[in-house]
Amino acid sequence: MAISDTDFERLRDFIYTICGMYFHSSKKFFLESRLVRRMEATGAKTCSDYYQLLKSMRGAEELKYLMDEITTNETYFFRNVPQLNALETKLLPEIVEVKNKMGFRKLRIWSAASSSGEEAYTLAMILLEKRTTLLKDWIIEIVGTDINETVIAQAKQGIYNAYSVRNIPEMYKRKYIREENGSFILSPDVKKFVTFSKLNLYDDSKMIFMKTFDVIFCANVLIYFDTASKSKVVQHFYNNLQPYGYFFVGQSESLHGVNDKFKTVHFPGGFTYKK
Numbered sequence: 001m002a003i004s005d006t007d008f009e010r011l012r013d014f015i016y017t018i019c020g021m022y023f024h025s026s027k028k029f030f031l032e033s034r035l036v037r038r039m040e041a042t043g044a045k046t047c048s049d050y051y052q053l054l055k056s057m058r059g060a061e062e063l064k065y066l067m068d069e070i071t072t073n074e075t076y077f078f079r080n081v082p083q084l085n086a087l088e089t090k091l092l093p094e095i096v097e098v099k100n101k102m103g104f105r106k107l108r109i110w111s112a113a114s115s116s117g118e119e120a121y122t123l124a125m126i127l128l129e130k131r132t133t134l135l136k137d138w139i140i141e142i143v144g145t146d147i148n149e150t151v152i153a154q155a156k157q158g159i160y161n162a163y164s165v166r167n168i169p170e171m172y173k174r175k176y177i178r179e180e181n182g183s184f185i186l187s188p189d190v191k192k193f194v195t196f197s198k199l200n201l202y203d204d205s206k207m208i209f210m211k212t213f214d215v216i217f218c219a220n221v222l223i224y225f226d227t228a229s230k231s232k233v234v235q236h237f238y239n240n241l242q243p244y245g246y247f248f249v250g251q252s253e254s255l256h257g258v259n260d261k262f263k264t265v266h267f268p269g270g271f272t273y274k275k
């Protein structure tokens with residue numbers, strides 16, 4: 001079934017107002033195929049029927065399924081090694097020094113748009129290794145959030161496939177991953193530092209409660225937003241980051257033209273942002 005340009009634009013704009021993801025006309029084929037699947041599953045005969053369903057009392061339920069269809073959830077452990085090295089060797093010791101001076105021995109990290117949890121658990125493994133040295137007696141809180149409830153459920157399970165774990169250095173794999181019948185099961189020692197919940201980054205009423213993070217990762221998600229929706233979300237990250245904290249985006253992303261308050265901090269192989 002083909003969707004007319006007018007119907008495409010109406011549904012595209014609806015999706016944008018809900019979650020900030022913007023589907024340019026060049027993505028019409030992608031969105032169309034996903035919408036058609038949902039129309040078939042719900043019995044909606046026309047795009048208008050489907051649009052009315054989304055706006056009805058049952059809309060919130062249907063939106064969950066639509067989000068499952070239209071979000072891209074690609075992720076894996078140790079995805080951006082230069083970032084992780086910089087965090088471990090330079091930025092984390094800096095943060096710890098500042099917080100030690102203030103007498104706060106608690107570290108809060110947010111993996112925003114965490115998908116199935118690989119980024120959040122990667123950070124947990126790295127921090128876990130510091131529990132006898134830099135982070136001795138520290139409370140560690142890692143929070144993973146995503147709009148897609150299916151990937152959040154997978155993250156909570158902590159069971160992965162070979163593709164996901166392929167970049168984990170041997171030392172971490174030996175300590176924290178157990179293989180069983182072709183699945184890779186994360187140790188409870190890592191899981192206990194991380195909590196996952198559903199959060200729409202475009203929902204101002206929820207974003208204002210995500211306070212006081214020392215480090216925020218928001219990688220490989222804002223590429224799906226337009227400049228206006230990126231700016232809105234990034235402003236929340238700015239507000240929710242501690243003054244001495246760091247904000248990371250994906251390898252091919254930048255805040256150029258999106259936010260001019262964050263300052264760029266370079267490190268070997270990449271950069272991060274600071275207030």
Ligand SMILES: C[S@@+](CC[C@H](N)C(=O)[O-])C[C@H]1O[C@@H](n2cnc3c(N)ncnc32)[C@H](O)[C@@H]1O
Nearest residue numbers: 019071074075113115147148200201219220221
């Ligand atoms: C490609 S994954 C990135 C995963 C991980 N951050 C990484 O870099 O490996 C993008 C994730 O963004 C999520 N996402 C898209 N729009 C979102 C929104 N408005 N709020 C929260 N999460 C969103 C998707 O569900 C998806 O899991």
